[in-house]
Amino acid sequence: MRELIATSGNGSFKHSELPLLQTLWDSTSLGTLKECPMKYFLQIICGLQSKAPKDALVFGIAFHKAMQIYHYRRAAGAKHDDALEGALNAGIQEFRDPEGNLYLAQKKDRNFYSLCRAIVWHLDHFNDQGFKDDPARTVILDNGKPAAELSFRFYFVTLDGIDFFLCGHFDHLVEFNGQNFVKDYKTSSSLGQNFFDQFFPDNQMSLYILGGQVVYKKRIAGAIVDGVQCAVHFNRFQRGFIQMPQESINEFAEDTEMWIRIAKVYAETGHYPKNEKSCDKYGGCPYREICRSPDSMRLNLIKSHYVTKIWDPSIDREEEHTA
Amino acid sequence: MSETGVTVDLPEGIDDSLNEIFSRDPLHSWSAEDRIRVIQHLRETRKIFAREDQVAKNKGKRANAKGAIKSGGNKNLTLDDLGLGDL
Numbered sequence: 001m002r003e004l005i006a007t008s009g010n011g012s013f014k015h016s017e018l019p020l021l022q023t024l025w026d027s028t029s030l031g032t033l034k035e036c037p038m039k040y041f042l043q044i045i046c047g048l049q050s051k052a053p054k055d056a057l058v059f060g061i062a063f064h065k066a067m068q069i070y071h072y073r074r075a076a077g078a079k080h081d082d083a084l085e086g087a088l089n090a091g092i093q094e095f096r097d098p099e100g101n102l103y104l105a106q107k108k109d110r111n112f113y114s115l116c117r118a119i120v121w122h123l124d125h126f127n128d129q130g131f132k133d134d135p136a137r138t139v140i141l142d143n144g145k146p147a148a149e150l151s152f153r154f155y156f157v158t159l160d161g162i163d164f165f166l167c168g169h170f171d172h173l174v175e176f177n178g179q180n181f182v183k184d185y186k187t188s189s190s191l192g193q194n195f196f197d198q199f200f201p202d203n204q205m206s207l208y209i210l211g212g213q214v215v216y217k218k219r220i221a222g223a224i225v226d227g228v229q230c231a232v233h234f235n236r237f238q239r240g241f242i243q244m245p246q247e248s249i250n251e252f253a254e255d256t257e258m259w260i261r262i263a264k265v266y267a268e269t270g271h272y273p274k275n276e277k278s279c280d281k282y283g284g285c286p287y288r289e290i291c292r293s294p295d296s297m298r299l300n301l302i303k304s305h306y307v308t309k310i311w312d313p314s315i316d317r318e319e320e321h322t323a
Numbered sequence: 324m325s326e327t328g329v330t331v332d333l334p335e336g337i338d339d340s341l342n343e344i345f346s347r348d349p350l351h352s353w354s355a356e357d358r359i360r361v362i363q364h365l366r367e368t369r370k371i372f373a374r375e376d377q378v379a380k381n382k383g384k385r386a387n388a389k390g391a392i393k394s395g396g397n398k399n400l401t402l403d404d405l406g407l408g409d410l
Contacts, residue, residue, distance in 0.1 A: 081362075088358050092349050102350050112349070120365040234372050 011314025026313035066091030196240035
């Protein structure tokens with residue numbers, strides 16, 4: 001499987017003597033490592049992605065893009081309706097398949113019409129009920145830009161003489177009732193307490209809060225999750241608050257250091273064991289067929305069922321969007 | 324399938340002007356006016372859904388999507404058709 005390794009040119013893998021060692025970590029990389037080392041190897045190091053449709057992912061990226069443009073335009077002084085039209089256009093333009101054509105979703109709750117409806121209903125919902133007077137106010141950065149879809153990166157720890165960094169992308173950094181929160185949009189087929197419970201403890205939210213504290217030198221009280229329920233014929237919206245004590249953030253940092261130590265062992269040995277207990281999580285691991293196949297069959301299977309798409313957290317999403 | 328090769332799955336009964344807009348490739352041939360028309364349509368469906376939502380709440384039930392469906396003209400769908408099993 002060595003011939004699959006695709007970290008060359010990936011800005012997250014820069015150690016000359018340990019090419020499998022990731023030195024810049026985001027929540028996707030870290031979360032995948034925690035889930036299953038073998039999945040981490042296939043997805044992050046080899047850059048393999050299943051060819052199967054990814055309705056929820058394409059929908060989510062387009063929805064996030066629309067929200068980013070809406071907040072940028074509002075911060076620039078645009079009225080709600082003008083910003084909404086621009087946001088809808090941005091969401092539409094992002095809703096593409098790998099060939100650049102309009103993405104044709106298989107699921108009706110994540111198709112093109114549903115995307116348009118989710119964007120319009122969501123922005124109107126919070127405008128009616130108070131985007132104008134939303135108590136969660138977007139932090140405006142020193143450069144005048146709203147803290148929306150904002151990339152961050154910071155030095156984390158040095159282990160055995162190697163520097164490691166953490167990074168990520170905020171959907172939003174807001175001030176609410178005198179406290180700072182990271183805010184994230186999450187689409188789901190259902191909302192409710194179970195939906196919001198999954199975000200504490202949570203790898204992504206903890207990293208965002210830690211990142212917010214380090215980069216902005218402010219106490220971050222927790223996370224706000226703006227949930228978007230996507231059904232076939234309607235959307236609903238619900239906001240959830242995740243309060244995270246400082247002790248939990250400190251513990252997350254200690255745990256993360258240990259996970260990076262473990263990743264270093266994997267990189268040194270070149271051995272990425274399977275965690276079979278994760279194979280059926282989240283609807284089934286997309287690499288399960290690879291793990292089921294004998295080693296001699298894997299390359300052919302990979303060539304026919306997967307494409308290579310490098311996940312590189314070193315690429316700044318804000319620059320990517322605004323370039 | 325439209326001339327542009329784009330097929331968009333719309334609720335049945337959507338009015339003709341919107342069908343014409345949705346039959347065109349939104350990536351390349353939608354104007355700002357087209358998007359505004361779509362926004363107006365979606366606002367109408369949202370109002371209808373909100374009314375149905377309120378009626379359902381008054382009856383002590385979770386709201387369903389009939390309002391949005393009525394705007395599409397299809398009144399023969401069941402709750403299962405609407406994928407409301409999680410409500």
